[in-house]
Amino acid sequence: MTSLAELLARAYVAESGAVVLGEGIVADGHMPGALVRIVTHAHVDHLVGMRESLRETPFIAATPLTLEMLPELGYRIPRAKQLPLAHHIETELMGYRVKLLPANHIPGAAQVLVEWEDGFRVGYTGDFKQPGTPVMKDLDVLVIEATYGRPEHRRPWSMEIEYIFADLVRDLLVKGPVYIYAYHGKLQEAMRILREQGIDAPFIAPSKVYRIALIVKKHGIDVGEVLLAESREAKEVMRDGWYIYFTHMMNRRNGAPPTAQRVILSGWEFSGPYRQAGTRTWIVSLSDHADFDQLVEYVQEAKPKLVVVDAYREGSSEAFASYIRRHLGIPAVTSP
Numbered sequence: 001m002t003s004l005a006e007l008l009a010r011a012y013v014a015e016s017g018a019v020v021l022g023e024g025i026v027a028d029g030h031m032p033g034a035l036v037r038i039v040t041h042a043h044v045d046h047l048v049g050m051r052e053s054l055r056e057t058p059f060i061a062a063t064p065l066t067l068e069m070l071p072e073l074g075y076r077i078p079r080a081k082q083l084p085l086a087h088h089i090e091t092e093l094m095g096y097r098v099k100l101l102p103a104n105h106i107p108g109a110a111q112v113l114v115e116w117e118d119g120f121r122v123g124y125t126g127d128f129k130q131p132g133t134p135v136m137k138d139l140d141v142l143v144i145e146a147t148y149g150r151p152e153h154r155r156p157w158s159m160e161i162e163y164i165f166a167d168l169v170r171d172l173l174v175k176g177p178v179y180i181y182a183y184h185g186k187l188q189e190a191m192r193i194l195r196e197q198g199i200d201a202p203f204i205a206p207s208k209v210y211r212i213a214l215i216v217k218k219h220g221i222d223v224g225e226v227l228l229a230e231s232r233e234a235k236e237v238m239r240d241g242w243y244i245y246f247t248h249m250m251n252r253r254n255g256a257p258p259t260a261q262r263v264i265l266s267g268w269e270f271s272g273p274y275r276q277a278g279t280r281t282w283i284v285s286l287s288d289h290a291d292f293d294q295l296v297e298y299v300q301e302a303k304p305k306l307v308v309v310d311a312y313r314e315g316s317s318e319a320f321a322s323y324i325r326r327h328l329g330i331p332a333v334t335s336p
């Protein structure tokens, strides 16, 4: 019988934000002396200390899609350092068996499963939502995110939100162009959702959003045709006024024409699937993170010996850990 302290000595979150999964194997943060740093996905809070890792860590591992997105976010990884790991393929690293599993979060996102030589198994979810994220089972330690770790963080509409979002966009397109505001990754996810829901209006994006969309598309995610905002073709389409423009959240205060309907995608909206926040502004509760119920379901299904809740990144780690201890009867701690 292994004690909790022994489990926690093997898998935890370091002060630097690095999720330690083996000796020399870390994810989403820098650890001096590590052999490999796994990047679960291309979001800034999972890229902390990347400059140091690029200097000191011999290998940077990620899905091929994430590896290709990183230069767009300012991280050029020398080819010799790149260790592409496709979902579901097991790789042996220094005696550890490492496998990435899909995480429904942003294109390219992955969960990490590491099996030690003596059979100890640790799984790290990275960021995820449901449906679409397989639950890792038979774990000694589960390291889980808790962005929405409080019982009030519930979005009961999360299973229908894709249709609701597309319906709203369809209605708004009748009034004028639609401007969609979100972070990188989620913007391309929004493109995929709208195409899947049958929206065929032209998509227009400024250069970084456009380039990430092309990478995502190259890796088989169907976002349809996207026009570069500066191109002649995009300018013609914009004169007609029937199009959807995808841009970064930080541009939400400027740039849209007066006729535009503005749609902000936010995970922090719990009052309903969407609400009007101004004459032409709408907030849609489209998150790329599990809500509270989905986090609880994951832990319930995984039934690990110990849950380590990531307290480095933004979230309600302490509230979530205490809920697991009290209501699921599974040992849970926050880390760091």
Ligand SMILES: [Zn+2]
Pocket (backbone or CB within 6 Å): 041, 043, 046, 105, 127
């Ligand atoms: Zn993320």
